[in-house]
Amino acid sequence: MLGIIAAIIDGVLIGSVYGLAALGLTLIWGVMEVINLTHGAAIVAGMFGLYLLANAVHIPPYATLPLILIGGFLVGIVLYWISVHRLMGRPPLMILLSTFAVNLVVIGLGTAAWGTDLFNVPVSLPSVTWGRYTFSGTHILAAALTTAIAGALYLFLYHTKLGKAVRAVANNREAAELAGIPTTRVLSLSFGLGVALAGAAGMLIATMFPFTVLSGDAYQLKSFVVTALGGLGNPAGALVGGIALGLIEGFAGQFMPVSWTLVIEFVLFVAVLIIFPRGIFAFRRA
């Protein structure tokens, strides 16, 4: 029984980080209806951001989080102008291919620079032990920081003028423009925010697990499952969807071979798309 409870706790902890990774993807979709395929590359950039800042500049691992958020935001704005802006209003497939191309370039450059060698950032934090089970301090802190970042995003979206503008553009871009909101600037800001959130998720993942240049693919895939569960374009749903995915991985693995959890995840993905096309946790978009 203790093992099952431990699996649930582990699932919630890791699931919250999946949720943070998916927040970036879902925010970009929610505001501009763009599926950002540079998402995996942004997660990897967050991982390497941590590695370089912690190893080369010797900044304490968690102190790199604000730097990665700021760096990710700025890179995201640049990416918006390079790969998205000129294609806004064109068929969605064009933006999909454009962001996919940028993803290939970033991963290709990363492979040329670092190969697919393994990188590890040793982070020493006290852990919590319960009976025979131990919950790693890095997992607990990652979940706590995820909650804090998600809370800050909520405050930004619902309690600032700029956040209101983002929501207005998400609701109806033309009406927002007629109301005098500089929509292009809001779109680039939203893309920047999405990339920053993906980078932060990558940074937190890298405090928990070793990683390679190719690690982003798996988390990008999980982000899609999470957004399907939570509803594409729904930030709160992404967080809940992430935790749900973590729970499935942790809990289901206790009753069946762990290799089946991936099958369950994708069966669920397809089932949700068919039965709840707006996501299980899809609340009405604000």
Place this chain on the structure above:
Amino acid sequence: MRKLYLLAAVAALVAAPAFADDMLTIGMTLSQTGPLNVDSVAQQRGAELWRDEVNAAGGIKAGSKHYKVRFVTYDDQSQGGRVQQLYTRLIVQDKSQFLFGPYSSGLCATAAVISEQYGKPMLITGGAEAKTLELGNKYLVQVLSRAGEYLAGAIRALESKNAHAKLAVVYADDPFSKAVAVAARKLAQAGGLDIVLDESYAPNTTDFSAIINKTISASAEALVGGGHYADGATLARQIHDQKANLKYISLLVAPDSPQFASLGDAAYGITVPSQWEVQAAYKPDFGPTGAAFAKAFAAKFKIAADYHSALGYAGGLLLQHAIEQSGSIDADKVVAVLNAMDVTTFFGRFKIATDPGHHGLQVAHEMVLAQWQRKNGRLEREVVWPKAAQTADLIYPLH
């Protein structure tokens, strides 16, 4: 003047085939990109060192001719689909006379279909799974120990310390790791070990919390398995972070990389089955000693040699020996010599099965078990099994 140009052109035409005759083309793909990149590039570097040394010494002597070695390589992107297409190109378009296999059992199985179809000898230096060599081939030659041998030393070493240990077998769901796990399970059961958990995981698994919780719930004392690079390293780190308190851990492939030491305390005590370690002092019948190879490799690439790079070099060395012995670059004559060879190089013993159902299967090479131990405050790999090759005692229990 026009006559002079004409003469030069004729001379060039005459000289060109002579030049082509003296060049031996070896084709291969390597995974410059994709998840197999680390081990594949290491293997390739070993092969390049062999090629450069051979060419510097005047080439391979076959009868009265000396052949310089030329590699033709392509990036297979770690994908089987690319391998089939590229090996066809290597043979048909690039006129490769011999082939080196790609890295990993899965890619080798794909390449083997092509090499057999065209009757080109292929030395397998990065595919341990035996199944590929049990389909009635004529031109495959496996240089490394079979997958079934990988965890044999690890199981025997565990039995020597605790004959009834509770064992968790946790492995990646890929052909190589599954073949290793099947053999390890049989050995463990035969030896009296108690298998309390037997789990496979998807090769792209990123979080092992669920498996580790199951291992703890099953009260396992030892864990063997793993898969390739990223998954093995993540598993090792999470075993440490989640304080699974295992007394013995043996993982495939990942701990063989020098980069594994970057896991710090999580790397300590982990054992890894290795095809070759520099400390293994075989007396070679030909070619360099292990120490000489390691020194030349470090001088050329500024990194330490691992077993993948040793395999790349050994593959070239064995092919060179077979060509020299046969006095020809004819595929059938060279394979006939390889079939009859029972030799020892710096990499260990080489002998292949020759019966039609298992042709090319490696039957003589022995693996060693290495363990990450602390030496003067630094993490280093020591050979702990078999006892004859031991450079340090096995640390057991870890907790």
